[in-house]
Amino acid sequence: MAAGASPSGSSRKRERQYEHIKESAEERGASEGRAKEMAARTVNKERARSGEAKSSSKTSTGDSKSASQRGGERSHRGAQGPTKDQLYEEAKKKNIDGRSNMNKQQLRQALGR
Template structure:
């Protein structure tokens, strides 16, 4: 957490980090998720020194969005994400497949 953070933001950071770790997220990734979420909340609340444009214009807060954009949306998961899933499932010929072919091979 940045220096000068409020006790509320410290608690929020710890809560998000612990929640991510309970879901099986590695500790470093959980810390990153927590820090990014708290920093975005700080920016939206006007607590950040220099908030980014996206942080202040997003209609939904990061905590309310709850991962809504991760691996979803108009295009769904990226080709790289599909490729990694295909690798874990040992699908043959995955390296030369397009995104659509990977989707079909994974049964999506």
């Protein structure tokens, strides 16, 4: 895990970060394998962002927020954003007229997305 990390003690920090993320994921119901994968990906991205990794991808370093700052902002959005049902519920909360006859694209437009 600490391979390629700088000798300045940050490898211990990353090991603690890895364990914390893994344990949190397992507490939320992720399998051990999935929890390890999530922790490793997060820690590797943080290492790349801070210059501790020997190499890094554009997606690792190009994001303006770290994974911990982002805190799952992108989760559950998928490739096509919220589902029609999710958009409909939001339109219902905002009391948008005609929402029951709208398709997904129309709901997006009515919600200003």
